[in-house]
Amino acid sequence: MALRLFNTLSAKVEEFQPQQDHLVRMYSCGPTVYDYGHVGNFRTFVFVDILRRFLQQSGYELKHVMNITDVDDKIIRNAAKQGVTVGEYTKKYEQAFREDMQTLSLETPELIVRATENIPDMAAFIAGLEQKGYAYRADDGSYYFRIAKFPEYGKLSKKDFAGMEVGARVDVDEYDKDNARDFALWKAPKPGEAWWDTAIGAGRPGWHIECSVMARKFLGDTLDMHLGGEDLIFPHHENEIAQSEALTGKPFARFWVHARFLLVEGEKMSKSLGNFYTLRDLVLKGHKPSSIRYLLASVPYRRQLNFTFGGLKQAASSVERLRNFKLRLETGHFEPGSNPKIAALAQTARECFTATLADDLNTAEALAAVFDMVREVNAAADAGEVRKNDIPPLLAVLTQFDQIFDVLRDTDAPKIERILEWAQKEGNLDGVSNGRADVYGTLTSKVSDQGVEELIAKREAARRARDFKASDAIRAQLAEAGIIVEDTKDGVRWKRK
Ligand SMILES: [Zn+2]
Incomplete structure (x- = not known):
């Protein structure tokens, strides 16, 4: 599908083609x-x-x-x-x-x-x-x-x-x-x-x-x-x-x-209004890089974006919702076979995602297409209507989404760590609203995604062996690292606090 963009020079939305292939x-x-x-x-x-x-x-x-x-x-x-x-x-x-x-x-x-x-x-x-x-x-x-x-x-x-x-x-x-x-x-x-x-x-x-x-x-x-x-x-x-x-x-x-x-927060950013934020300020105030990226990307480029702290919180929960959905697809238990209704949902999302971005890069509509799919598939999964063969096309939509938005992999912790180290070196921790400990507590955990998966696998093995003391200890260890583990009928899901 041809990309259409607003060209400031012609003051029109035009179809884009490069000069050379x-x-x-x-x-x-x-x-x-x-x-x-x-x-x-x-x-x-x-x-x-x-x-x-x-x-x-x-x-x-x-x-x-x-x-x-x-x-x-x-x-x-x-x-x-x-x-x-x-x-x-x-x-x-x-x-x-x-x-x-x-x-x-x-x-x-x-x-x-x-x-x-x-x-x-x-x-x-x-x-x-x-x-x-x-x-x-x-x-x-x-x-x-x-x-x-x-x-x-x-x-x-x-x-x-x-x-x-x-x-x-x-x-x-x-x-x-x-x-x-x-x-x-x-x-x-x-x-x-x-x-x-x-x-x-x-x-x-x-x-x-x-x-x-x-x-x-x-x-x-x-x-x-x-x-x-x-x-x-x-x-x-x-x-x-x-x-x-x-x-x-x-x-x-x-x-x-x-x-x-x-x-x-509804006003032109200026140092005198006290609403002037560097990227580093925002991270030190306790906001994840993935939330900031998501919020900045979610409003189409030609629309005025009102950047608010409430918006950042919403962005964080949107990202979390998508990550949980992906985890559900990857780790849930689904009966064999396929459901044409789910295949159709995936196809609609895939086509809408591309069509809306091709339409002058309408990121808000592209996100809406993905969230429509997430909502309907979650409902279908709750009703036991999702089948094993439906999973790959659904995951393919998430891959397509993440090639553009790039928020599904949780890479926040090392980035936050680096900014904290910088702030400490520069003696710049005054900007940290909650103090260093809280920034750590809310945002980072020392455990990587892979580490979490390994601990969860160990906990599952302990439970199967009916070693509940060991499985409880692992759960406590995960909780301490800010990982919430949920046992659902589709299997184990986890997220960072
Ligand atoms: Zn220039």
Whole structure:
């Protein structure tokens, strides 16, 4: 089924096809590594991950490039404040970002590229723009993009810049539309700032040129898709289009897909409102990475997501419900044979799941399709209507689901452990609302899934041998590790508290 996506450029939902057979060449704007990533950033990264996974499930191969912005205004300012080099400053946050990606089970793009490792290419790109009259050099050695020469400026953000003062300039990387001016491509060195010596002189690149250059270098003149958060539409992506199309004369990206930003507890996230959370803050407050991933993934990317702590709790119980359902299928006792009604449920879920994701990545409807199946199969199993041969197609639906959502395997404990160790090392445990012991108690247990299965098997063996003292001891041991064991008529089920 063909994937349909909302293209910000055409302002329409369009059918997506790559230029070249089954290869999708896509670029997503990565983090600016000046701080720890917050939950708003990760909404966009989770959206990109869901799209990646669905493209692969649909049979595409990916060449996905993500940049690391490791030089920009904020980084230079912060590094100077701390008296360290830009490289020293960004290393820590890049590492933290890569760990955060793992915490949220985000797939690694095929290529992650750093701005500072592609500076000569940026200088050459700017020289090319100057040659064509799209860039000019100011007296101090900075270079600017001449937007009066690019009449299509504004076509992505749908903003009208008519009547704008020609030749006025803006130096900062981030600005609003009222401030749209000739923007800096290259910034001459200021005292105390990092700079590079290049063919166009000394200085450092502006933020926007980084993405134009690295996207072209690694993916070619025209990308299939360019992704990012909606906050990047203007000026960042508008400027990328101007730079790239001015140089190559070709469309820069066929599809521009943007994730909406989120609200936290109904309000715009801000440090002053006290509702600003990094991913690490949320884990230290006692929320599992799988719940956070599930919540971020569950609202379709174009809808505003209201991120609440109540929502996180619900997400945790949804994940638990799915894990229990899977366990029931895997460990329950079912009579031989098959029931056509169950086969039909599995098929409907499988088709709906794909159709809803193909429809502009409607993750909410895709989840609804899976939960409809879970509810009906659970009811049928309670009534003894599920048969042995029904199990594989049901499990196949869960596999299909988890290739996209990736929450069924319980990988939370080691991730939480790593964040606790980090917090302790950084002396950052103040953010832990419940104290370290409680975070451990509610979230982690030292026993792996495999360890739990082994203990349960031992307990079963003890019970069969009528050694109830031993079986009770194992049950107590499991309880201490936060594992709840339930004996049902379908066999033993377990879950983490
Ligand atoms: Zn970018």
